[in-house]
Amino acid sequence: MCGILGYVGKDSISLDEFRVSLDTLTHRGPDDSGVYQSGITILGHRRLSIIDLSKEGHQPFIDNSGDMIIVFNGEIYNYLELKDELVELGCNFRSNSDTEVLLAAYSIWGEMCLQKINGMFAFAILDVPKNEIFIARDRYGVKPFYYVLDKGVFIFASEPKAIIKLAPEYAEPDTDALYKFLRFGDLHNSKHTFYKKIKSLNPAHSGVFDISKTEIQLKRYWDYPVQENDCIDADEAYRDFEIMFENSVMMRMRSDVPVGLTLSGGIDSTSILSSMMKYCDNKKIRCFTSGYDVPDKGEVKWAKIACSIDNKKLELIEVFASKDEWLDALKKIIWHMDGPGFSPAVYPVWKIMKEARSKNIPVLLEGQGADELLGGYVHYNIINFISSIKSLFKVKNRKKIINIYNEWQFLVETFGLKTTILWLFRELFSFLIEVNRSFNSAGSTVKKEVVSEYKKSNTKSTKINTKYPYDPVTERLYIDHSSQLLPSLLHYGDAISMAHSIESRQPFMDYRLVEMFFKMNIRNKFNNKSTKWFLRRYLSKNGQDIISKRTDKVGYLTPVDEWMLEDDCKIPRDYLLGDDSIILKYCDKNKIKSLIKRFKNGKYAVGNHIYRLLTAEIWLRSIGD
Numbered sequence: 175m176c177g178i179l180g181y182v183g184k185d186s187i188s189l190d191e192f193r194v195s196l197d198t199l200t201h202r203g204p205d206d207s208g209v210y211q212s213g214i215t216i217l218g219h220r221r222l223s224i225i226d227l228s229k230e231g232h233q234p235f236i237d238n239s240g241d242m243i244i245v246f247n248g249e250i251y252n253y254l255e256l257k258d259e260l261v262e263l264g265c266n267f268r269s270n271s272d273t274e275v276l277l278a279a280y281s282i283w284g285e286m287c288l289q290k291i292n293g294m295f296a297f298a299i300l301d302v303p304k305n306e307i308f309i310a311r312d313r314y315g316v317k318p319f320y321y322v323l324d325k326g327v328f329i330f331a332s333e334p335k336a337i338i339k340l341a342p343e344y345a346e347p348d349t350d351a352l353y354k355f356l357r358f359g360d361l362h363n364s365k366h367t368f369y370k371k372i373k374s375l376n377p378a379h380s381g382v383f384d385i386s387k388t389e390i391q392l393k394r395y396w397d398y399p400v401q402e403n404d405c406i407d408a409d410e411a412y413r414d415f416e417i418m419f420e421n422s423v424m425m426r427m428r429s430d431v432p433v434g435l436t437l438s439g440g441i442d443s444t445s446i447l448s449s450m451m452k453y454c455d456n457k458k459i460r461c462f463t464s465g466y467d468v469p470d471k472g473e474v475k476w477a478k479i480a481c482s483i484d485n486k487k488l489e490l491i492e493v494f495a496s497k498d499e500w501l502d503a504l505k506k507i508i509w510h511m512d513g514p515g516f517s518p519a520v521y522p523v524w525k526i527m528k529e530a531r532s533k534n535i536p537v538l539l540e541g542q543g544a545d546e547l548l549g550g551y552v553h554y555n556i557i558n559f560i561s562s563i564k565s566l567f568k569v570k571n572r573k574k575i576i577n578i579y580n581e582w583q584f585l586v587e588t589f590g591l592k593t594t595i596l597w598l599f600r601e602l603f604s605f606l607i608e609v610n611r612s613f614n615s616a617g618s619t620v621k622k623e624v625v626s627e628y629k630k631s632n633t634k635s636t637k638i639n640t641k642y643p644y645d646p647v648t649e650r651l652y653i654d655h656s657s658q659l660l661p662s663l664l665h666y667g668d669a670i671s672m673a674h675s676i677e678s679r680q681p682f683m684d685y686r687l688v689e690m691f692f693k694m695n696i697r698n699k700f701n702n703k704s705t706k707w708f709l710r711r712y713l714s715k716n717g718q719d720i721i722s723k724r725t726d727k728v729g730y731l732t733p734v735d736e737w738m739l740e741d742d743c744k745i746p747r748d749y750l751l752g753d754d755s756i757i758l759k760y761c762d763k764n765k766i767k768s769l770i771k772r773f774k775n776g777k778y779a780v781g782n783h784i785y786r787l788l789t790a791e792i793w794l795r796s797i798g799d
Contacts, residue, residue, distance in 0.1 A: 175677035176233065177202030177220040178245040179336050180298050182307070182385055183327040184214060187340070192216050195340035199332055201510070202247070202672045210234040210243050215300060215307070215385060219245045222675055224537060225253075227430050230269035237277055238266065241302050244277045247332050248295030248317045249677070251425035251684075256290060280308065285380055288395045292425065292685060296375070298330060307383040313396045313685050314543075314655075315362075315377030316664050322372055326388045333669075334372050334512045338798065345797050346370045352514075352760060353628045356786055357617025359516050361662035368513040368793070377661070398652060399689050400642050405697040414690065415708045422684035423449035426539055434535040436526055437461035437490070439476025441724060442541030442550070445709045446681055447480060448716035450539065451487055460489045462530055462538070464522035466733055467496050472522070476721070483717050493529045495522045497737050501745065504789070509796045510673040511666055514789035516782065518734035520666050527674040536676060542667055543682040546655040547691050549647060549705030552589045556597045558647050558700055559585060584704065588725045614772065616783040616790075619765040645696040647705075652692070735781035738788070743770050746784050749791045756794040757787060 177199030181192060189209060196207065196218040203220025210217045219233035234243045250256065253272035256279055261267070265278045272293075279287035280299055285308070294316035299308045309330065311319045321330040322337055322344055331337045338345045348370045354360040355368075365373045375381070381392040423446055427433050435450060437443045450459055461481060465472030474492050481490040500521055507520050530538055545551050549558075562578050585594045600607060611617055644652055654660060664680075671678035681687075691699070701707040713722035738745055750757055750766050757766075766787065773780050 175202070175222045175224060175249065175672065176245075176247045177332040177336070177672075178247050178296065178298065179218040179329075179331045179340075180245065180307070181216045181327075181329050181340065182214055182383070182388070183329075185327070186214065187216070189216070191340065192218060195331075195336050196220060198336045198339050201675055202332055204675050206232060208233050210236070210300075212243070212300065212302060213385075217243060217245045217298065217300060222536065222672075222677065223431070224249065224677055225428070225430055226269050226271035228269070231271035231273060233273060235271075235273050235277060237281060238268070242277060242281060243300045243302070244273060244280075244297060246273050246276060246295065246297040248293055248297070248312065249679070250276050250291055250293040250295065251428065252290075252292040254428070285310075285395065288380060294679075294683070296332065305385045307385065308380065309375060309383065310380035310395070311375045311377055313378045314664065314683055314688070315374075315661055316668065316680065316683055318665070318668060319375040320367065320372055321375060323383075323388070323390055324371055328383055328388065328390070333510075334367060334369055335509075337372055338369075342798065344369060344371050347794065347797065349624060349760065350628050350631060352790060353617065353620055353624055355514060355516075356620055356761075356783075356790065357611060357615060359786070361513070361516065362665040363657040363661050377656075396685070398642070398656065399693045401644050401648055402693050402695055405695040408698065408701055411694070411698050412708060412711055415687075416712060418684070418686050418690060419445070419681065419712070420449050420452065422681040422687060423539070424453050425684075426679040426681050427453050429537050431536045432460075432534060433537040433539065434460040434462060434530055434533075436523075436538050436540040437463050437477045437480060438473040438541070439463065439478070439480045439721065440473075440541070441706055441709045441713065441721060442544035442682065444480040444718055444721045445544075445712055446539050446541055447488075448713060448718055449681075451484065451716075454487065456487075458487060458489050460491055460533065460535055462491050462493055462526045462535075464526055465492055465494050466522070467494055476724070479720050480718065491529065491533065493522070493525045495525045497733070499525075500734070500737060505792055505796070506673070507666075507670060508789055508792045509799060511669045511793075514786060514793045515666055516662070516786055516789075517666065518732040518782075518785055520670060521732070521734070523667070523670050524673070527671050527676045527678075530676055531674040537679060538671070538676055539679050539681060540667070541682060542663055542678075542680045543655075543660060544706075544709070546651060546660045547682055547688060548709065549651060549699060551654075552585075552593060552597050553601065554647050554650060554705055555585055555588070556594070556601050557650055558696075558705075559598075560601060561646050584725075614769070614780050614783065616769070616786040619761040619769055619787070621760060621762050624760050644692075647696055647699065648692065655688070734785065738781065738784060739774065743774055743784075746770055746773070746788055750787055755791060757791040761787070 179196045199220045203222045205223040206221035208219045217234045234245050236243050250272040253275040257275045260278050267274055295312045296317040296319035318332055320334050329337050348368055351366055351368045365376050367374050378394055378396040379392055380395050381390050383390045463473050463477035465474040481488040503521055503524050507524055559581050566574050667678055699705055710722045773784050
C-alpha cells in the first residue's frame with residue numbers, strides 16, 4: 175500500500191519540486207521513497223512495506239530489461255498463484271514482492287492481466303520503447319487514481335493534494351460537485367471530483383497515455399455479471415459461498431507484517447473473525463472496536479460477545495472517541511479526504527486506525543462491502559417486501575399471505591417499526607424525498623444562481639440504469655455497489671486508513687464473491703426472509719450463535735449531533751455564519767440560519783445536513799494547505 179505520483183509535460187519541472195509534491199503522500203508510504211525520470215516523464219513512489227520488506231521491493235520498480243517501470247499502490251492478493259504461473263512461462267524474479275509479479279504479468283499478458291488479478295490496485299506502467307503509460311484501477315475503486323490532462327500536461331496521483339502541490343492552478347473547487355453533494359449527498363460516484371479539472375479514473379477502467387501525442391484512451395475492462403434465472407439448492411449455494419469466502423480471507427491475511435481486524439460485533443466483521451481464526455497459525459488476533467464516552471453509542475458490547483468465543487486467540491482493544499478531540503480530528507480527516515463527507519462515523523474509524531498504528535498493526539481486515547453485496551440495509555429488505563406484496567395480486571393464496579406476514583414481522587424485529595414504516599413510505603413515494611430536500615436539506619441553502627448554473631450544465635438525466643435486467647433488489651444493490659453508496663465508503667476508508675499508514679483490506683470486495691452474488695437468483699439471496707442468511711449460517715457453524723441471531727440492524731450511532739448542538743450550536747454557527755465563512759459564496763446565510771434553527775428545535779432530522787455543510791466549509795478552508 176503506497177502513494178504514487180506521475181508527471182508528463184513539455185515544460186520541465188525540477189526533481190526537487192517533484193519530490194516536495196511526492197512528500198505530501200508520506201502518510202501513505204512512510205517506509206521508502208523513490209523517483210525515476212525518463213525524458214519528460216517523472217514517476218514517484220512512497221512505500222508502505224507490507225510484502226517483501228527488503229530493498230528489492232523498492233519502487234519505481236524497473237523490470238530486468240529496463241524497458242518497463244511501474245509505480246503501484248495496492249495489493250495483489252493472488253500474487254503467489256500468479257507467480258507460479260509466470261515462472262512456468264519462463265519469468266525470473268529477483269524479489270518476493272507482488273509489485274514484480276504485477277509488472278511481469280503485464281509484460282506477458284498485456285492488459286489481459288487485469289482479468290487474472292485478485293486485488294485492490296491503482297498503478298501506472300511506463301513502457302519506454304512504446305513511449306506510453308498504461309494505467310489501471312481495480313474493479314470497485316478500492317484504491318484511488320486521480321489525474322489531470324490539460325494543455326499537454328498529464329499528472330496523476332493517489333490524492334488530489336499531490337497534484338495541487340505540483341500545479342496549484344488545479345486547486346479550483348468544482349461548484350457543480352459541491353452542489354450535488356449538498357443536495358443529493360453525491361460523493362465520488364463518477365469521474366468528477368471536488369476539483370474542477372482533476373478527474374478520477376473510474377473503477378474497472380484502464381487506459382493508455384500516448385506521451386508523444388499527449389492523448390489518453392480509456393476503456394472498461396470488467397463489468398457486473400448477468401443475473402441467472404435458475405435457483406440452485408440452498409446447501410449447494412452455501413457450500414460455494416463458504417469455500418470462496420474463506421479463500422478470500424486467507425488471501426487477505428498474506429503479509430510480512432502483523433494483521434488485525436476492525437470488529438463491530440456485527441454479522442459481517444464477526445464472520446471475517448471466524449474465518450481468520452482458521453488461518454492465524456496460533457498467533458493472537460488483535461481486534462479493534464470503537465466506543466464513545468457516551469452511553470449506548472459505539473460497538474463495544476457486541477464486540478466483547480464476538481471475542482468471548484476464544485480469549486486465548488483473540489485480544490479485543492477498545493478505542494474510545496472523545497468529544498474533546500472531535501473537531502481537530504475532523505479537520506485532519508477532511509484534509510486527507512480532499513473533500514467533504516456525509517458520515518460522522520469517520521471519527522471513530524480515525525481513532526481505530528491511529529490506535530492500530532500505535533500497536534504496530536499496519537494491516538487491518540474490515541467488513542466494508544458486505545451490506546451492498548448481501549443486502550444488509552433496510553431498503554433492500556423493503557424492496558423485496560414490496561415485490562412480495564405485488565406478487566400477491568398476481569397469485570393469491572393463503573401461503574403467500576402467511577409468508578408476507580412473516581416478512582413484515584422480520585422487518586419490524588430487525589429494523590424497528592418506525593424505521594420500517596418510514597422506509598416503506600420512502601420506497602413507495604420517492605417523490606417525497608425531493609419535496610423534503612427542497613426545504614430541509616443542505617442543498618436547500620444553496621444560492622439560486624448556483625442552482626441555475628448547475629441546471630444549465632446538467633440537462634441530462636442522472637438516473638443510473640443497470641446494464642442487465644436485474645430483479646428490483648439486485649438492481650438497487652447494483653446502484654449502491656457501483657455508484658451511489660459503496661464508492662463513497664471506500665473513499666473515506668482508504669483516506670482515513672492511509673492517513674495513519676494502515677492498509678485496510680476488505681474480504682467482501684473479492685471479485686469472485688461479487689460475481690457470485692450478482693449472478694445469484696433472488697430466491698437464493700433471500701432465505702428465511704433474510705438476505706444475510708449465508709453469514710448467519712456461517713456464524714452458527716463456527717460457534718457464534720449469539721451474533722448469528724442478531725436482529726437489531728442499525729446504523730452506526732454517533733453523538734455528533736449532540737456535540738454540534740452544544741452551546742447554542744456554536745460550532746455550526748462559527749463555521750457557517752462567520753465573516754470568514756467560505757460556504758457563503760455558495761449558500762444563502764439566512765437559509766443556513768433557518769436550517770440551524772430547525773436543527774436546534776429537533777425538527778425534520780436535519781443534523782446530517784448541518785454536518786454536510788460543516789464538512790464542506792472545513793474542506794474549502796483546507797484547499798492548498
